[in-house]
Amino acid sequence: REHWLRKAELISSVPQFCNSPTMIVMVGLPARGKTYISKKLTRYLNWIGVPTKMFNVGQYRREAVKIYKNFEFFKPDNEEAMRIRKACAAAALKDVAAYFSKEQGQVAVFDATNTTRERRTVILSYAKERGYKVFFVESICDDPEIIAENIKQVKFGSPDYVDRNVDEAMEDFVQRIDCYRASYMPIDDEKDRKLSYIKIFDVGSRYLVNRVQDHIQSRIVYYLMNIHVTPRSIYLSRHGESELNLSGRIGGDSGLSPRGQKYANALAAFIHGQNIRELKVWTSHMKRTIQTAEALGVQYEQWKALNEIDAGVCEELTYEEIQQNLPQEFALRDQDKYRYRYPKGESYEDLVHRLEPVIMELERQENVLVICHQAVFRCLLAYFLDKPADELPYLRCPLHTVLKLTPIAYGCKVESFFLNIEAVNTHRERPVNVDVNRNPEDALQTVPDHI
Amino acid sequence: MLDNDEFMLETSPRELTQNPLRKIWMPCKNGHIAQRRVCMTNCPTLIVTVGLPARGKTYISKKLTRYLNWIGVPTREFNVGQYRRECLKIYKSFEFFRPDNEEGLKIRRQCALAALNDVRQYLSVEGGQVAVFDATNTTRERRGTIIKFAEQNGFKVFFVESVCEDPDVIAQNIVQVKLDSPDYTHCNTEEVIEDFMKRIKCYESSYQPLDEVLDRDLSYIKIMDVGCRYLVNRVLDHIQSRIVYYLMNIHITPRSIYLCRHGESDLNIKGRIGGDSGLSARGKEFAKSLRKFIQDQNIKDLKVWTSQMKRTIQTAECLGVPYEQWKSLNEIDAGVCEEMMYEEIQEHYPLEFALRDQDKYRYRYPKGESYEDLVQRLEPVIMELERQENILVVCHQAVMRCLLAYFLDKTADELPYLKCPLHTVLKLTPMAYGCKVESVYLGVDSVNTQRDRPEIM
Numbered sequence: 037r038e039h040w041l042r043k044a045e046l047i048s049s050v051p052q053f054c055n056s057p058t059m060i061v062m063v064g065l066p067a068r069g070k071t072y073i074s075k076k077l078t079r080y081l082n083w084i085g086v087p088t089k090m091f092n093v094g095q096y097r098r099e100a101v102k103i104y105k106n107f108e109f110f111k112p113d114n115e116e117a118m119r120i121r122k123a124c125a126a127a128a129l130k131d132v133a134a135y136f137s138k139e140q141g142q143v144a145v146f147d148a149t150n151t152t153r154e155r156r157t158v159i160l161s162y163a164k165e166r167g168y169k170v171f172f173v174e175s176i177c178d179d180p181e182i183i184a185e186n187i188k189q190v191k192f193g194s195p196d197y198v199d200r201n202v203d204e205a206m207e208d209f210v211q212r213i214d215c216y217r218a219s220y221m222p223i224d225d226e227k228d229r230k231l232s233y234i235k236i237f238d239v240g241s242r243y244l245v246n247r248v249q250d251h252i253q254s255r256i257v258y259y260l261m262n263i264h265v266t267p268r269s270i271y272l273s274r275h276g277e278s279e280l281n282l283s284g285r286i287g288g289d290s291g292l293s294p295r296g297q298k299y300a301n302a303l304a305a306f307i308h309g310q311n312i313r314e315l316k317v318w319t320s321h322m323k324r325t326i327q328t329a330e331a332l333g334v335q336y337e338q339w340k341a342l343n344e345i346d347a348g349v350c351e352e353l354t355y356e357e358i359q360q361n362l363p364q365e366f367a368l369r370d371q372d373k374y375r376y377r378y379p380k381g382e383s384y385e386d387l388v389h390r391l392e393p394v395i396m397e398l399e400r401q402e403n404v405l406v407i408c409h410q411a412v413f414r415c416l417l418a419y420f421l422d423k424p425a426d427e428l429p430y431l432r433c434p435l436h437t438v439l440k441l442t443p444i445a446y447g448c449k450v451e452s453f454f455l456n457i458e459a460v461n462t463h464r465e466r467p468v469n470v471d472v473n474r475n476p477e478d479a480l481q482t483v484p485d486h487i
Numbered sequence: 488m489l490d491n492d493e494f495m496l497e498t499s500p501r502e503l504t505q506n507p508l509r510k511i512w513m514p515c516k517n518g519h520i521a522q523r524r525v526c527m528t529n530c531p532t533l534i535v536t537v538g539l540p541a542r543g544k545t546y547i548s549k550k551l552t553r554y555l556n557w558i559g560v561p562t563r564e565f566n567v568g569q570y571r572r573e574c575l576k577i578y579k580s581f582e583f584f585r586p587d588n589e590e591g592l593k594i595r596r597q598c599a600l601a602a603l604n605d606v607r608q609y610l611s612v613e614g615g616q617v618a619v620f621d622a623t624n625t626t627r628e629r630r631g632t633i634i635k636f637a638e639q640n641g642f643k644v645f646f647v648e649s650v651c652e653d654p655d656v657i658a659q660n661i662v663q664v665k666l667d668s669p670d671y672t673h674c675n676t677e678e679v680i681e682d683f684m685k686r687i688k689c690y691e692s693s694y695q696p697l698d699e700v701l702d703r704d705l706s707y708i709k710i711m712d713v714g715c716r717y718l719v720n721r722v723l724d725h726i727q728s729r730i731v732y733y734l735m736n737i738h739i740t741p742r743s744i745y746l747c748r749h750g751e752s753d754l755n756i757k758g759r760i761g762g763d764s765g766l767s768a769r770g771k772e773f774a775k776s777l778r779k780f781i782q783d784q785n786i787k788d789l790k791v792w793t794s795q796m797k798r799t800i801q802t803a804e805c806l807g808v809p810y811e812q813w814k815s816l817n818e819i820d821a822g823v824c825e826e827m828m829y830e831e832i833q834e835h836y837p838l839e840f841a842l843r844d845q846d847k848y849r850y851r852y853p854k855g856e857s858y859e860d861l862v863q864r865l866e867p868v869i870m871e872l873e874r875q876e877n878i879l880v881v882c883h884q885a886v887m888r889c890l891l892a893y894f895l896d897k898t899a900d901e902l903p904y905l906k907c908p909l910h911t912v913l914k915l916t917p918m919a920y921g922c923k924v925e926s927v928y929l930g931v932d933s934v935n936t937q938r939d940r941p942e943i944m
Contacts, residue, residue, distance in 0.1 A: 225716075229716075241721055242699075242719065247716070248735065254736055258735075321510075322512075326503060340863070341863075397725065400725060
């Protein structure tokens with residue numbers, strides 16, 4: 037029974053660090069990257085297992101004021117609008133409280149300008165009353181080029197400007213920013229010295245960090261200090277088809293099959309054709325990824341953290357053998373593939389935990405090609421594409437296909453390249469029957485073909 | 488990285504061979520292994536401390552050096568004060584540091600240059616990756632000299648400035664580390680404090696802190712008020728990012744870290760390694776004794792951590808307090824040797840057994856881990872230990888050796904042979920520049936699981 041308990045979802049495989057819920061409060065003029073940071077941070081925290089939700093006050097405003105006319109709405113003397121904006125902020129705060137108390141949220145990212153001391157005081161009181169910790173993230177930037185680029189990247193596509201052409205949108209938005217400027221009170225190093233915050237200057241060239249209270253704030257600061265906005269692409273690929281792939285066996289440390297070797301060569305040609313500036317190449321410590329990288333003829337770095345999920349006692353078995361020898365384990369895995377840990381092995385949840393330093397370094401890097409494994413690929417992809425834990429273990433990551441991820445606006449553009457070398461299919465869908473007493477046929481229903 | 492001109496489609500790929508000790512796959516041609524250096528830093532880095540005396544520069548330097556070495560980045564500190572002591576032999580008084588003492592200034596400048604020379608030797612010749620240049624470096628001029636030196640030698644520079652105006656903190660520093668300084672062996676407490684305060688004064692008038700505008704192109708972290716606030720400018724690369732993260736997580740609040748292994752387990756009694764067995768009867772006795780010991784220690788807000796293996800959890804259960812399970816604290820994975828006795832390993836895997844004794848730190852069990860791997864997976868645990876205050880970690884032999892090596896600055900060579908017997912609690916209390924260690928054997932018998940380095944290899 038204890039054996040079950042440890043592998044069941046009762047205990048998370050990573051320590052729980054949050055006691056009180058935390059509100060992350062953005063501060064800054066429009067077009068300073070607040071929403072970009074909010075979305076990215078939310079995505080990262082959810083991926084590492086901290087339930088996080090973003091609350092964008094602009095969204096609330098759009099729901100309240102169906103049609104956006106122009107910047108005049110934001111004029112400081114527009115009393116009607118002021119009332120609406122205050123009400124929207126209050127509604128968002130209420131939803132934050134509901135998220136914490138009813139949905140077991142741990143972190144709420146409150147995305148708005150919050151440029152006045154008065155507004156921030158309201159938030160602080162609200163949080164104090166309810167026992168939430170508050171951490172401010174202020175983005176300060178006066179570089180007109182960066183601001184113009186921001187406006188182009190994310191404001192032109194905004195629902196506010198759906199009927200405007202590019203020049204009209206730009207002109208209106210610039211005046212919108214001006215509406216905030218007069219009343220903008222940045223966080224003050226003296227007056228606000230008791231608050232917990234990070235000030236980000238000029239898209240990360242400088243940071244001021246004050247009073248980090250706990251583990252989660254420390255992780256948030258570390259993350260924010262490692263992300264950048266320099267354009268680049270991340271290429272993800274699995275190793276070429278391996279000998280064990282061919283026989284339908286999981287795990288192990290086999291070499292490439294002949295087709296796998298062909299893929300390695302095709303990958304080399306593909307990468308060469310992409311003409312990538314200063315590409316870094318990463319592999320795991322397993323033979324098949326290293327063999328694949330060898331074909332590229334460039335330096336690569338081996339990361340043990342990129343090794344495939346450890347299937348423990350099931351290493352090198354086929355699904356049929358697992359069903360035969362460990363039918364209960366097989367069923368438990370189908371019941372909760374994310375949290376299920378192989379006996380003497382790992383779970384997807386464990387994998388995410390060990391991949392976190394890889395993600396952190398990927399954020400720091402520019403152009404990178406990561407040659408890895410199916411489960412690892414799924415975890416990395418889930419991070420970049422914001423996929424939740426229950427989808428992650430079923431993401432499709434076929435052999436011999438390169439994914440090119442290019443960050444754009446608030447998300448990631450994905451281009452998929454199948455390099456035209458046949459390979460076995462290693463994707464096993466969740467079967468309909470996940471009961472521990474199911475018959476073998478039901479269990480093996482979705483196993484892909486192999487030798 | 489990928490240069491079009493050099494690109495060639497290999498028709499026949501290089502053979503891969505697996506290094507038998509570390510189990511790392513490497514390409515080889517004609518039987519020779521092609522070396523590929525895999526490391527996180529390209530050019531060496533020079534970390535330069537900045538700050539008035541008694542601001543914690545040496546404390547930070549030593550701690551940072553210890554951390555970097557532990558995670559595998561060869562680092563050494565160079566304390567200019569040491570050079571001065573070797574040069575001067577006898578320290579008379581603060582007058583040596585007066586800004587108008589030309590003789591003194593000359594000697595101090597020479598010492599700094601001598602230290603820089605040794606830095607160059609360490610980084611360019613001896614294969615060091617990080618050098619910590621520990622001195623006041625309070626003038627822009629001195630820092631300019633260092634920057635030029637670094638440029639000439641191809642080193643990256645990262646400044647760590649410690650700014651503190653809290654008189655209590657400064658007084659505390661002086662009491663903790665200056666009273667015992669070789670400079671003050673023949674002085675009583677009052678004399679030391681008086682002289683040292685005057686020494687600080689000598690630097691104050693010429694102190695030019697790193698300036699947000701003038702120094703905006705430099706890479707640095709300014710630590711203010713013992714870690715309440717930080718200003719971080721232009722972090723250039725991975726190692727600087729890790730250094731900043733580390734510096735932002737350490738604190739100096741007094742506290743103790745208790746380390747112990749799980750109580751004796753059933754597999755321990757059988758002489759088998761690894762596995763996931765429960766406590767033996769004596770192991771359960773130990774857990775009860777541990778409970779009493781902890782209660783008697785009367786520790787404020789004690790946190791308790793265990794691994795996710797039955798034996799540590801059973802041990803913690805006995806304490807009757809909440810505890811947190813970390814998979815990262817699991818014992819080293821012995822791969823194919825799990826649950827074997829050493830005699831069986833010798834019988835079935837004699838080569839592996841011998842390789843392990845050749846380099847126990849880097850040796851990786853087939854389908855398992857090495858101590859080196861263990862350190863990497865324990866790094867987040869260490870980071871969180873730095874953030875925490877009073878804490879008890881119930882873990883395993885190899886894990887405890889890694890943690891102990893971090894706190895006591897043991898080398899990779901010594902680490903796998905550190906003595907961590909069962910039923911013994913180590914109480915570590917940070918003090919001055921190091922760690923006080925108290926070893927408490929809780930009086931419950933157990934087997935001995937220590938296997939010392941064999942004499943003949």
